[in-house]
Amino acid sequence: MIRIGDVLVSRGEGGVYGERMLGGARVWDPFRSKLAALYYAGTGIELAPEMKVLYLGAANGTTVSHVADYVEVVYAVEFAPRPMQDLLEVARRRDNIVPLMADASRPEQYAPVMEAVDLLYQDVAQPDQAKILIRNCVFLKPDGKVILMLKTRSVDIRKSPDEVFRETIERLAAFGLEVIESTWLSPYHKDHAAIVCKKHSKGVA
């Protein structure tokens, strides 16, 4: 990841959402983007120029635009029409974003355009985040990586965030993913956690 001093940045055309510029690079704010927060609060996955990324829950394309600065192509999936309008505007000016208006819990909606990806990134506010992730693992290369942004408050409000966090990790492990990092995103995002996994190279379903 590119850092100027200890400020995380990405190199690309600025002015997407009024982000600050630093030495010609776009400042990637951990308080606005959960992925940026992961790079501050933990290790994450190093984004590289040849990477293909499937991004679930692209929203307004803020974080997507930074990811697109780093990698070869981003397949950005978003379900709601309002944010999709913004995402399209971002994608129009970045020729490595493929915008997909579809439901991340129904991968068959966008499967016909999907090639195998190196990284599966998920940031959706849905109760069953683990299930959505597992369904989408079909698009992952044998040595692919996964980053799950867990909104513990969206999963089950009655359970404590710690409980949700632990249960999700157990479910991913039971599916056959190897959890390599799990961390809370405080102080940047409250009750949000990041789980980083590796697909076993032997290949899972």
Next chain:
Amino acid sequence: MQSYWFGDAGDGRCQAADGNPVALAQRLETLQTTMDGFIPLRWEDAIACGICSDRAGYLSLLREVCFIRAEQRIREEYAGKDTELLQMVRTLDEMDEVINLLSERVAEWHQVRHPTFSRKYRRTPAHIQIRRISEKGRGALGKVAVQVEQLSAARTDLAKEVSLRATRVLPNTSALIGGLVAARLMAHAGGLLPLSRLPASAIQVLGARTALFSHLRTKSPPPKHGIIFQHRRVHNAPKDLRGKVARVLAGKLAIAARLDYYRGVAVPEFLDRAQERIDRIGGTES
């Protein structure tokens, strides 16, 4: 063979689809994919198909197709007749908030200018008082009061429009509970489709989020009603019957919402029976 956006490919063979972006977007819409044993595409197959000549060409065509498809989908989403009503209801609720806030403030301000003035023991409704202030108030105070009045007038018009439109978009729900409340229910659910999929128990407490979650988290009693409290049958019912009225009403509303979504026209035989059932609670049955 697996069907992809550019054609059918597999086992080194490939059958190209019509390469025109609009036709490809059309194809994407109709493709039925099953995820069992799905194999992600190899972009090199698209070259073998003759659909593009290199990686850059591949991505640029794919992007073009996806843009067409996404723009179509957005248009489809917005074409539903409930989308504008949604915005209208939210505007209405926000206007209410603004008008109340500003009226309060203007009255307070007026009171400071007139030390002998008090609202105690006065029968004048708030909007009449605002009108007086707007007529007599000097400087900025008068101007703000005028604006509040105009906002109130716009709010009245909007409320009428919401009500009218709701009777078209939600004919059955509106018939049971009134256009305005029906529209509010729909706005809280996020649209007609989501409303039609809600269980009656959820409709009953729609708009009582704080109370509901405090119940789920602590041991506080569950809310009896949310928005549907605004219906006269609920708020006029004696306190010990309100929960029952709300429950029955919500049950009928859940059916009404489904009729609204799947049929889109008023169903008199349902409405008569439902109305009769709701009317029965407060009276004989209790």
